[in-house]
Amino acid sequence: MLRAIIISLCLAGVSPAPCDAQTAGSQARIGVLAYLGYEDALVRWHGLKRYLEASVPTHEFDLVPMTLASASSQVAGGQVDFVLTNPGHFVDLARDHAMSVLATRNVQRSDGSFSTEFGSLIIARAGSGITELDDARNKTVVAIDKMAFGGFQLAWREFENAQINLFTDTKSLDFAGFPMDGIIDRVATGQADIGIIRSGLMERVLAEGKYTKQDFVYLNTNVTFAHPDLISTRLYPEWPFAALANVNPDLRDAVAIALLQAKDSPIAQDTRVRNYWSSPVAYHAAIDLKQAFDLRIEQPTLWQRLGAMLPLIAAIAVMAGAIALLGLRHARRNPDLGLLSDPAEPAPDKAQPSLTKRERQILDYITQGYSSKEIAQRLKISPKTVEFHRSNLLRKFDARSSTQLVALAT
Known part of the structure; x- marks a missing residue:
């Protein structure tokens, strides 16, 4: 059905994708995250395409659907000039590709107001006995995808702060994919105990009756009162519209001005722009969350790295034992070389240094692989204080690195 709509629009000269008959003007390509599929992305952002073409007549604007997996190669290959995606994905892309945010999406909420922030909502079925985050232990939890920013990662952070690991402390963690409405259905019908959805979705579903x-x-709706929609997490910036570093400055500025003027522009009404835009907001909250998520989920912990090294350590130990045994036999068969002396008594273990209560707390977190920033968050102290105690621990254990510190302490 969507394909038929797109073909009809193309024949009418207002296609969401470039038509062969269009030849006027220079071309500017907007990479859009197609989280609901190629055709949905073309239809969803068709109004924005038409609005920009009317507001920046020097260029034609093409929509280039991207996925989480394909976006980086599309950017690197010069297939897009602008990027429109969720904040978590933007943070990932910005690590490898130079780009600047021109505007932040300004979305109308359930009470009619506009906001450049959003969050996630954590729900359970009424009468299930689940009333708080800690009740997730040994329960079934359903979300969109491990890499979904609003559909999982925002809520993951809140559970982590409550000392709950969704991957190990729950009965099961299922990723159901889109559409997100299905998460609500699974909780309502008892197929899952707890569901994670993007803020604003529940209001829309309830309005449908x-x-x-x-x-x-x-759950956890007391985390913020500064948002009209039901929220279980802290607030994070909405989707950014970013320009790659190689975009012509005149085009970049013209697009930025057009986006900021959309809310009051008659052209936006005529082209049915679905969302308005504000000046760029800070994306530090998204950066911090992605760093924490990558550290705890994507990156192996210290113990995982040590576990992966065990086969190599064992092989080295066997080889060292074999070499020592050969050396002993050689010395006994060649008395002129002198017999090996009796092995000395093993030196007694070095006494453990005296630690303060805070140093013991921080040492415990270090041995578990936590970073200074994460330790600071858990102990509610500053990262500089953590680094001060870490330095004292290195000195007391006479260690040169955190890895050596862990080995000596354990």
């Missing part, structure tokens, strides 16, 4: 607000319990 399929469920009532009393059908569900909403």
Whole structure:
């Protein structure tokens, strides 16, 4: 059906993708995250394409659907000039590709107001006995995808702060994929105990009348009161519209001005722009979350790295033992070389240094692979204080690195 709509629009001269008949103007390509598929992305952002073409008549704007996996290669290959994606994906792309945010999406919320921030909502079925995050232990949890920013990672952070590991402390963690409405259905029908959805979705579903607000319990909603929609997490910046570093400055500036003027522009009304835009907001919250997520989920912990090295360590130990045995036999068969002396008594273990209560706390977290920033968050102290105690621990154990510190302490 969507394909037929796109073909009809193309024949009418207002296609969401470039038509062969279009030849006027220079071309500017907008890479859009197609989280609901190629055709959905073309239709969803068709109004924005038409608005920019009307506002920046020197260029034609093409929509280039991207996936989380393909975006980086598309950017590197020069297939897009602008990027429109979720904040977590933007942070990932910006690590490898120079780009600047021109505007932040300004979305209308359930009460009619506009906001450049959003979060996630954690829900359970009414009457299930689940009332707080800690109740997730040994329960079934469903989300969109491990890499979904609003559909998983925001809520993951709140559970982590509550000392709950969704990957190990739950009965099961299932990733159901889109559409996100299906998460609500699975919780409502008892197929899952807890669901994670993007903020704003529940209000839309309730407005459609399929469920009532009393059908569900909403967890951790006291985390913020500065948002009209139900929220279980801290607030994070909305989707950015970014320009790659090689975009012509005149085009970049013209697009930025057009985006910021969309809310009050009659052209935006005529072209049915779905979302408005504000001046860029800070994306530090998204950066911090992605760093924490990559450290705890994507990157192996200290113990995982040591576990992976065990086969090599064992092989080296066997080889060293064999060499020592050959040396002993050789010395006994050649008395002129002198017999090996009796092995000395092993030296007694070096006494463990005296530690303060805070140093013991920090040492315990270090041995578990936590970073200074994570330790600071858990102990509610500054990272500089953590680094001060870490330095004292290195000195007391006479260690040159954190890895050596862990070995000596354990």
